[in-house]
Amino acid sequence: MQTLQAQIGSAPGANGAQAGKLIEFAPGVALAGFTMRFERNEEIFAEEEEADFVYKVMSGAVRDVRILSDGRRQIGAFHLAGDVFGLECGETHLYSAEAVVDCEIALVRRSVLDKAADQDGAAARKLWGLTARDLQTLQDHMLLLGRKTALERVACFLVRLSSRTPASATLDLPMSRSDIADYLGLTIETVSRTFTQLERDRAISMPSSRHIVLHNRLAMADI
Amino acid sequence: MQTLQAQIGSAPGANGAQAGKLIEFAPGVALAGFTMRFERNEEIFAEEEEADFVYKVMSGAVRDVRILSDGRRQIGAFHLAGDVFGLECGETHLYSAEAVVDCEIALVRRSVLDKAADQDGAAARKLWGLTARDLQTLQDHMLLLGRKTALERVACFLVRLSSRTPASATLDLPMSRSDIADYLGLTIETVSRTFTQLERDRAISMPSSRHIVLHNRLAMADI
DNA sequence: CGTCCCCTTGAGTTATTTCAACACTCGTGG
DNA sequence: CCACGAGTGTTGAAATAACTCAAGGGGACG
Known part of the structure; x- marks a missing residue:
């Protein structure tokens, strides 16, 4: 399992990466990016890694993973086709993301997204809304984990x-x-x-x- | 326990509300709002209620509450002095917020916040960052609930x-x-x-x- | 002084985990 | 074609962490 950084650093275009696509992140918000394929169980990004990209599942499924030092694992969410993930707005990821099955994933540089948000208030609102929706999903899940x-x-x-x-x-x-x-x-x-x-x-x-x-x-x- | 809507609707200025203050929501982001006092166990906003305001704890402590129909309860977060809450960006709240102890709470109309975010990209980014931070806190808490x-x-x-x-x-x-x-x-x-x-x-x-x-x-x- | 609320403690119960065994599928290679 | 092993899923029996039920302590307040 090598990290994304290593992959695109050492071999741009490897992994089936295709540049120059427009990725629709939110309704009406299309950003320049590219797609990559990930195999089952391959790591898409790692905990502690710098959050240089944001992601969208084109096909397949992705899991967010947190691990305790003794190996206990918690999956925070599953992302299915159409879902955007990795949008926490921090400098580094606090969890890792892995392909549940073979996946096609679209990547957009965070700098591209930031610029789009800066120039277009409506786009910024929609992207913020994606984060807010994730928050609500997590709150539901907390009730499940705590009380069901x-x-x-x-x-x-x-x-x-x-x-x-x-x-x-x-x-x-x-x-x-x-x-x-x-x-x-x-x-x-x-x-x-x-x-x-x-x-x-x-x-x-x-x-x-x-x-x-x-x-x-x-x-x-x-x- | 009456809702906030009812309170300010029927008796503006009651509850010690003071208008015309500037509330600092994020570093460098001050918005026009007012403060109100809430008693221990008083409801600040209710589940299903329209999210017309965003909030900041000036003093005291607040809990986010979700309840299952049979009474099982999950508290999603505690907010202490200085914390911003109620910032989920949806149309309605999906949980209720209650004063843990007597509180002083600052309120800002969502329309004021939206306008500020629209006009100032940097402010929008900082506010988005608050939502993102909440998200990370919840992710930590999920690991606690699921695996500890x-x-x-x-x-x-x-x-x-x-x-x-x-x-x-x-x-x-x-x-x-x-x-x-x-x-x-x-x-x-x-x-x-x-x-x-x-x-x-x-x-x-x-x-x-x-x-x-x-x-x-x-x-x-x-x- | 009595009542209410909150907190603590004990004893017994239970939902879930742990440990262990076994079944199924799917490649690979003889 | 079959044997083999690895990975994955199911099932049973025993162990246990946390829950439930019940009782009692202590402070705040009228």
């Missing part, structure tokens, strides 16, 4: 994911049980058992471990 | 609080055990037991339940 049971956490996770994903009969999970567990503050065993229980209770069907069908009763779950 | 033990949560809480507070020998807690528990995702009994344990282990002294002295060993706790 394992069953509620998993149910919420499924409902929220399905609402962010193009409507289709089956929801497919790009992430492993381990990722889900570290997102929900549980162990993989508890996540697995909870899926089994939801299936026994006819709240979901599981054609395979990465493919889930949500039944009506789950849609009513307290989000 | 009761002992670690309480220790982190004390260390973080003491680092935000003017240096003094004893740290005084404006909030009750119940507030701390709902902030840390624990019960009041567990919080109380953990304080007792920290004192037995000579990590803190507790002259009274709201006054804590942190010893060196605690300062080294993994934050």
Whole structure:
């Protein structure tokens, strides 16, 4: 796992990078950038690394990761196609971002974004709004982590994911049980058992471990 | 507990409100607003309420509260003197804010803040930065809620609080055990037991339940 | 002096974790 | 084509951290 810095520093154009694209970060806010491919589990940026870019998922899925010195891991968010991330406005990243599956990611230099925000108040407002939306999502998640049971956490996770994903009969999970567990503050065993229980209770069907069908009763779950 | 809307709607100038002050929201960003007093446990704004104002704590302490329909409560953050809050940029608040103790709060109309941000790119950047800082704080807290033990949560809480507070020998807690528990995702009994344990282990002294002295060993706790 | 609120402590319960074993899938290479 | 191993997911049994329920202490205040 080499960092992005190293990649584009040593081999510009490697990794399938394409320059000169316009990336739409918010409705009506298109910025000059380029796209890159990342393999499953590849690091997109690292904790402590300088935040020189902002990112948008074109395809695939990304996880934000924080790790404690003894290895305990917390995933702060999953970013799916269309989501913007890495927009915390600090000098350095406080967490790392990794590709959950093979991804195509658009990158825009922070300097480009800053200039756009400076020149266009409306654009600045929209970009700020993206940060604010992230904040609200995190607040929801805090309630989940602090006060919900394992069953509620998993149910919420499924409902929220399905609402962010193009409507289709089956929801497919790009992430492993381990990722889900570290997102929900549980162990993989508890996540697995909870899926089994939801299936026994006819709240979901599981054609395979990465493919889930949500039944009506789950849609009513307290989000 | 009446809402802010009702208060200033029905009785402008009540509650000790004073108009025409300049409030410094970020370094170098002063906005026209006014101050109000809130009593202990009084609601400053409510969930679902329109976000017409942004706020700054002049004195006292404020808690952000989310409640589940069955009464489970999660406190998202405590705001102390000098902190800005209510800056989520959405149309409505997604949580409520309440005075932990008697407070003096500065209010600025969102329209005033928006205009300032529109006219001055640097100011907009600083205000955005406030939102970004909140985001980072929440991310830290998520790791705490998802992956830390009761002992670690309480220790982190004390260390973080003491680092935000003017240096003094004893740290005084404006909030009750119940507030701390709902902030840390624990019960009041567990919080109380953990304080007792920290004192037995000579990590803190507790002259009274709201006054804590942190010893060196605690300062080294993994934050 | 009594009441209310908050905090502490003890004992028993429980949800979740831990530890351990096993099943399934998917490449790779014999 | 099958054997093998690594990675991933499931399940069971035992352990435990935190919760629940219950009782009592102590300060503030009328």
